[in-house]
Amino acid sequence: METRSGSRYRKPQSEVNGGEGRKEGDRKRRRGEVKEYSSGKRRQAASLAEEGNGGEKPNFFDRLPDDIVVCILCKLGSSAAGPSDLIKILLICKRLNGLGLHPVVLSKASAKSLAVRAENWSESAHRFLKQCADAGNVEACYILGMIRFYCLQNRGSGAALMARAAMGSHAAALYSLAVIQFNGSGGSKNGRDLRAGVALCARAAFLGHVDALRELGHCLQDGYGVRRNVAEGRRFLVQANAHELAAVLSSAPWPPPAVPTGCCPLLSDFGWSVPATDPHPANRFLVEWFGARGGAGGEGLRMCSHRGCGRPETRRHEFRRCSVCGTVNYCSRACQALDWKLAHKVDCAPMEHWLLDGAAAPAAAAVGGGDGAME
Structure with a gap:
């Protein structure tokens, strides 16, 4: 039994030292000395890292992969309240400037982040909108198309950009193209195509565009470009009011506050008078x-x-x-x-x-x- 238990055999020196080391470590842990030692090691490693970086603190932002930064910038561009929110990010550093102009980021930019004011219009603003449009941003295609068509009087290029946005199911672009077809804008009076205008308007109305719903309702009531159907036209007008009411309920508390001036009583069918919506x-x-x-x-x-x-x-x-x-x-x-x-x-x-x-x-x-x- 003594031979099996090993009590008569001497333990190796390494095991003896290891056991003593574990006991000493336990005593240090109880006294809190190991924590001080480990924190001292961390300070020493941080100082060595600073020496390796030329005395500067390590930049953890540079260690982030580009994919994560691009994803964050996409979220920022899609939720920005104005162009300044996106421009400030581009001016922080060279890396953010390069990744902020990534096609994926530009394609996700919202209409508010692309809302250039007329007083700030310049070649750089034109170039930025074109860059966003080339990246596949339908909002940029529509905004730049409207500016080119009406302001810069570049009819062909502006209509082509609005058509690109319309193919991306942009409701406002579909409605604007319908207005162009109804009026023959950019051409002669004989260039009007009422049937094409009604078709574009119907597509925008299907996407829930309030003005398109109202326009289609009046076309049906008047027989303008389509066979006259007063009852169906009235249905579209009421549907336009319903969509407008839904937009108000999603952005304001119920009931909507009564505003005596500057209000839009389009919801008279529902007994409410709400403030007019902001234009695009x-x-x-x-x-x-x-x-x-x-x-x-x-x-x-x-x-x-x-x-x-x-x-x-x-x-x-x-x-x-x-x-x-x-x-x-x-x-x-x-x-x-x-x-x-x-x-x-x-x-x-x-x-x-x-x-x-x-x-x-x-x-x-x-x-x-x-x-x-x-x-």
Whole structure:
């Protein structure tokens, strides 16, 4: 038994030293000396790392893979509240500047991060939007397309960019192309294609675009470019109000606050009066651009009277005017309906020279002038 237990045999020196070392380590742990030793080792390793970096502290940002940084920048670009949020990141360091212009980051940039103001327009802004459009950003395609088509009067390139956005199921681009088809913008009066305008408008309405729903409803009620169907047109108008109500509920507490001035009573079917929605950055750019230049950029050319639209005429008498007063002009029935609820309902009054001729007044109510009647 003594032989099996090994009590008569002497243990190797390494085991004896190891056991003593473990006992000493246990005693140090109880006294807290090992923690001080390990922290001292960490300080020594950090000092050696600093010496290896030339006395500088280690930069952990440089150790991050590019894929992680690009993913973070994509999240930032898609949630940015303005262009400054993205520009500030590009100015931090050379690495962020390079990765911030990565095609994946540019393709995910939101409309707010691309909302260039007309007063800040420059070649660099144009180049940045084009770079985003080349990366596949549909918002950049639409904004740059609107700017080129209306502001820079580059009709072909602007329409092509809006078509690229429309192929990416961009609802606002589909609706803008529909307005171009309805008016024959950039061409002659004979270049209008009402059926194509209705088809584009129907596609945008299917995607939930409120103005497209309203435009399609008026087209069906009036038989404009499509067979007349009053009941179906009314259904689309009510559906436009429902979509607008849903947008209000998602962005404001219920019930919506009653605003006496600057409100849009388009939800009268539901008994509510809500503030008007902010225009798209492309429309806001058009309003600022032509507002600073005092007009549509040509003699005899008019602007759409809806203050949130900003579209100008590309030829004389392109837009239709109000069939009652004849003092306001609209690029579309949707803009006419929206402006009527916003302001024109109070200001509209028959023109005196129309009332002088009793025979001309009924004709004026039927045909307002320009390319057609506006009801």
